[in-house]
Amino acid sequence: MQSLLEMAGPGLRFAAALVLACLFTLFVIVCSGAPPLQTLTLIAEGGAGSAGKLAQSLSVWVPLVICSSALLLTFAGGIWNIGVEGQIVLGAIFSTGLFRHIEGVGALPAIALGLVAGIVGGALWAFISAALRVWGRVHEIFSGLALNFVAMSLCLWLIFGPWKRPGIASMSGTEPIPESLWLSHLEGLPLCPVSLALSVVVFLAVFVIMKYTRWGLMLRAVGQNKQAADIMGLSPHRRQVEAMICAGGLAGLAGALQVVGLYHQLLPAISSGYGYTSLLVAMIASFRSVLVPPLCLFFAVLNVGSIQLPLRMSLDSSLDGVIKGALVLSVLLIQGLEATIRKRRGRLA
Amino acid sequence: MRIDIRDLHKRYGDVQANRGISLSLEPGRIYGLLGENAAGKSTLMRILAGYTRQDQGEILFDERPAHVTSPLDALALGVGMLHQDPLDFPALSVWENFVLGGVKRNKRAAIQRLLQLSTRFGFDLPPEAAVGELTVGERQQVDLLRLLDLGVKVLILDEPTTGISLAQKDMLFAVLRELAREKDRTIIVVTHMLSDALTHCDEIVVMRRGRLVGHLNRPFSAEEIVCLMFEDRVLMEAEACHKQRAADEILLSLKNASIVGESFGLPGLDLSVRSGEIVGLAGLEGNGQELLLRGLAGLAHLKRGKIIFCGKEVRGRSRTEFRRSGIAFLPAARLEEGLFADLTLEEHLCLAFTEKMSRASDLFQRRCADRFQLRAAPASTARSLSGGNQQRLLLSLIPPSARLLLLEHPTRGLDIGSSRQVWAYLEECCRAGSSVLFSSVDLDEILTHSHRVLVFHNRRLFADVPTESLNVETLADMIVGRGKAA
Numbered sequence: 001m002q003s004l005l006e007m008a009g010p011g012l013r014f015a016a017a018l019v020l021a022c023l024f025t026l027f028v029i030v031c032s033g034a035p036p037l038q039t040l041t042l043i044a045e046g047g048a049g050s051a052g053k054l055a056q057s058l059s060v061w062v063p064l065v066i067c068s069s070a071l072l073l074t075f076a077g078g079i080w081n082i083g084v085e086g087q088i089v090l091g092a093i094f095s096t097g098l099f100r101h102i103e104g105v106g107a108l109p110a111i112a113l114g115l116v117a118g119i120v121g122g123a124l125w126a127f128i129s130a131a132l133r134v135w136g137r138v139h140e141i142f143s144g145l146a147l148n149f150v151a152m153s154l155c156l157w158l159i160f161g162p163w164k165r166p167g168i169a170s171m172s173g174t175e176p177i178p179e180s181l182w183l184s185h186l187e188g189l190p191l192c193p194v195s196l197a198l199s200v201v202v203f204l205a206v207f208v209i210m211k212y213t214r215w216g217l218m219l220r221a222v223g224q225n226k227q228a229a230d231i232m233g234l235s236p237h238r239r240q241v242e243a244m245i246c247a248g249g250l251a252g253l254a255g256a257l258q259v260v261g262l263y264h265q266l267l268p269a270i271s272s273g274y275g276y277t278s279l280l281v282a283m284i285a286s287f288r289s290v291l292v293p294p295l296c297l298f299f300a301v302l303n304v305g306s307i308q309l310p311l312r313m314s315l316d317s318s319l320d321g322v323i324k325g326a327l328v329l330s331v332l333l334i335q336g337l338e339a340t341i342r343k344r345r346g347r348l349a
Numbered sequence: 350m351r352i353d354i355r356d357l358h359k360r361y362g363d364v365q366a367n368r369g370i371s372l373s374l375e376p377g378r379i380y381g382l383l384g385e386n387a388a389g390k391s392t393l394m395r396i397l398a399g400y401t402r403q404d405q406g407e408i409l410f411d412e413r414p415a416h417v418t419s420p421l422d423a424l425a426l427g428v429g430m431l432h433q434d435p436l437d438f439p440a441l442s443v444w445e446n447f448v449l450g451g452v453k454r455n456k457r458a459a460i461q462r463l464l465q466l467s468t469r470f471g472f473d474l475p476p477e478a479a480v481g482e483l484t485v486g487e488r489q490q491v492d493l494l495r496l497l498d499l500g501v502k503v504l505i506l507d508e509p510t511t512g513i514s515l516a517q518k519d520m521l522f523a524v525l526r527e528l529a530r531e532k533d534r535t536i537i538v539v540t541h542m543l544s545d546a547l548t549h550c551d552e553i554v555v556m557r558r559g560r561l562v563g564h565l566n567r568p569f570s571a572e573e574i575v576c577l578m579f580e581d582r583v584l585m586e587a588e589a590c591h592k593q594r595a596a597d598e599i600l601l602s603l604k605n606a607s608i609v610g611e612s613f614g615l616p617g618l619d620l621s622v623r624s625g626e627i628v629g630l631a632g633l634e635g636n637g638q639e640l641l642l643r644g645l646a647g648l649a650h651l652k653r654g655k656i657i658f659c660g661k662e663v664r665g666r667s668r669t670e671f672r673r674s675g676i677a678f679l680p681a682a683r684l685e686e687g688l689f690a691d692l693t694l695e696e697h698l699c700l701a702f703t704e705k706m707s708r709a710s711d712l713f714q715r716r717c718a719d720r721f722q723l724r725a726a727p728a729s730t731a732r733s734l735s736g737g738n739q740q741r742l743l744l745s746l747i748p749p750s751a752r753l754l755l756l757e758h759p760t761r762g763l764d765i766g767s768s769r770q771v772w773a774y775l776e777e778c779c780r781a782g783s784s785v786l787f788s789s790v791d792l793d794e795i796l797t798h799s800h801r802v803l804v805f806h807n808r809r810l811f812a813d814v815p816t817e818s819l820n821v822e823t824l825a826d827m828i829v830g831r832g833k834a835a
Contacts, residue, residue: 224689233672
């Protein structure tokens with residue numbers, strides 16, 4: 001088993017994890033009394049069975065890819081940016097806020113400004129975490145988690161308070177932004193081509209930055225050994241703050257795109273847990289950025305496909321969460337097993 | 350216990366660590382196992398102690414073949430090993446460490462037994478203190494007592510004298526001698542320090558490139574041993590000393606400077622270092638040498654006073670500015686503090702010299718291969734380098750413009766050939782007008798290479814003496830606080 005794993009490397013490792021996760025998921029499905037194969041086919045068909053479904057999955061893919069790319073930056077710099085979820089929300093809030101007040105500007109500049117506002121919002125939220133980490137010695141996992149709750153509360157307060165629809169306040173969100181500011185969709189499909197293009201650009205940019213620029217190299221160095229980076233004069237704290245700001249900005253962009261490209265209003269579920277999902281993606285990919293797009297697609301299909309479960313089989317759609325969780329655990333388990341086998345072989349051979 | 354090793358082979362991947370070792374060890378004697386880095390000493394000892402298994406060959410304990418597959422098996426046979434870095438639980442107390450992996454006892458019985466053993470050997474170990482607060486030497490003592498309590502008949506010590514004080518070293522060898530005499534224990538000391546082996550061992554075994562190349566009895570000839578260890582690669586000339594007279598120009602001066610570290614501070618430092626001068630920092634570890642180096646490197650806080658380098662005050666500068674102004678610092682923990690384990694050699698060079706990745710191979714050739722004979726693939730990671738090559742890499746990352754070189758234990762863990770190369774480079778830097786401050790536990794190294802010695806005692810700068818007026822004995826006295834103060 002060990003030599004097999006060694007030969008095929010990451011690809012086979014992921015396949016093994018997938019098999020393990022599927023087995024576990026099947027076990028859960030069987031336990032809940034549903035026909036297992038039919039359930040899985042339903043998810044696959046529901047997420048990629050038609051052009052419409054695929055477009056829907058791709059529109060989920062957009063924020064996932066942007067946020068996972070953002071997390072590649074912070075992971076490389078040795079920071080666990082759990083706060084990415086809140087950064088998406090802040091991006092959405094800032095761009096909605098701007099659209100509510102902007103007047104007398106053309107549609108295109110207004111949209112561009114809206115995206116920039118989103119970036120600023122996310123970056124600001126991330127900067128709070130970064131500053132607490134670097135100058136306040138508060139671990140970013142704790143501050144990020146706390147700020148996620150604050151962001152969510154802020155969003156709800158705006159929806160039910162100052163930004164509520166005239167007369168009513170409801171979970172269905174704020175008053176939609178003027179239709180002139182909507183990014184257009186593909187004909188008949190729920191997918192915004194501009195968002196899609198932007199997400200591809202973001203991924204490629206992060207890929208190039210991490211692989212070919214000195215800043216990316218410095219970031220990786222800081223993530224590996226902060227002390228050595230300090231001695232070498234790489235200003236590790238500054239690099240970490242920069243990485244957080246960039247990541248937050250990207251998450252904010254994802255949030256803004258949710259507003260201009262998809263929902264056209266601020267919703268309580270504007271971030272839809274995509275931040276947490278991208279954390280899973282980044283964890284599985286662990287620095288191998290090429291894995292990010294396919295992993296995101298897999299999770300997007302899963303996400304969209306599992307909506308079919310309650311509709312067609314009266315199963316809870318949280319099966320999607322079960323599969324996601326099982327997959328991450330399987331990947332970590334396979335990695336752990338591999339390390340154990342390698343160690344044992346080293347000791348006994 | 351008598352040990353017979355017969356035709357032992359061991360291979361790690363591409364490296365043949367042991368090739369056909371045959372060796373007999375008699376009870377009641379202290380053996381010194383000498384050899385360059387990667388000569389296969391540790392592998393041989395790890396096989397004996399059950400941490401790994403041989404590919405071929407057999408080992409007989411008291412003329413009986415044994416099947417040892419784990420350290421526990423080895424301990425049951427009576428073979429115990431003391432590791433270079435103590436394998437203990439720093440957060441637990443001394444008596445808890447004594448009980449864990451030792452004979453099962455309740456607290457009272459454990460403390461009683463511990464005190465009984467430590468009194469016998471003259472150790473002073475507080476049973477309730479956390480092991481993490483002890484010195485390396487004391488941690489070693491705890492581990493030693495644990496093994497003795499288990500009744501080991503063969504005791505293997507891997508580099509036991511690194512990081513412990515002179516007094517602790519003398520005490521350790523006195524105890525080892527007693528242990529060898531009583532109950533016919535066999536004691537094997539793996540070491541880099543030729544002088545330790547010459548003074549304290551009954552027999553010396555020399556390994557080179559996985560082979561056993563010499564087994565000598567007293568009286569030893571140091572010359573012969575060094576020749577065995579290094580073939581003719583290092584000529585047996587007396588250690589050539591290239592140090593020159595320092596210039597008169599003052600490169601660095603401290604005026605009533607107070608440097609504050611995590612657990613203590615060095616107050617009121619007044620000293621100056623001339624251009625081209627090599628200053629050795631002597632003292633038991635943790636008495637301020639590291640703090641002074643780190644303070645000068647900008648890594649520890651300067652609380653009061655002034656540090657003037659090249660005529661300019663350095664206070665308030667960032668670490669990056671320190672480095673840019675020509676101050677280089679090389680930490681003792683090379684892989685932990687100095688290098689990036691999973692980055693390649695080329696990536697290290699790019700980081701250090703702010704050059705484009707595309708020019709890295711040229712840089713590697715110039716800085717590493719030509720200058721320091723670093724023989725490794727430019728795309729290999731720092732983790733894969735040997736200790737000597739890690740130090741070569743660190744040296745090659747020093748900017749050529751550096752004028753003040755601060756080094757913690759520059760040759761720790763290096764073989765003689767690599768050490769000489771390091772010193773040849775440092776002396777060359779000094780001829781070009783740079784100054785060197787270095788700390789070391791090897792008094793010979795300090796006396797050979799420095800113009801001046803700063804002695805630290807009791808977390809203070811105790812003396813500042815020119816090397817001419819010192820010898821090993823007077824220096825050793827000052828380290829423990831005797832002799833003339835500054």
